[in-house]
Amino acid sequence: xxxxxxxxxxxxxxxxxxxxxxxxxxxxxxxxxxxxxxxxxxxxxxxxxxxxxxxxxxxxxxxxxxxx
Numbered sequence: 238x239x240x241x242x243x244x245x246x247x248x249x250x251x252x253x254x255x256x257x258x259x260x261x262x263x264x265x266x267x268x269x270x271x272x273x274x275x276x277x278x279x280x281x282x283x284x285x286x287x288x289x290x291x292x293x294x295x296x297x298x299x300x301x302x303x304x305x
Contacts, residue, residue: 245289252282 256279263269 239293242289242292245285245292247289249282249284249286249289252278252285256282 256275259270259275259278263275
């Protein structure tokens with residue numbers, strides 16, 4: 238389980254980094270990558286990052302209280 242969670246966190250970070258590199262490099266390319274594709278890549282990266290961090294969190298998941 239920790240390998241999967243850490244893999245999701247790493248994949249999420251890499252996807253977001255790739256989206257940033259595409260957006261920054263796209264300014265010099267004619268045509269380039271559609272912004273919707275970069276937005277989907279960033280959204281999937283963020284979802285993978287959040288889900289991976291949620292899997293790593295050791296808190297009791299049966300308790301849904303946010304008070305402490």
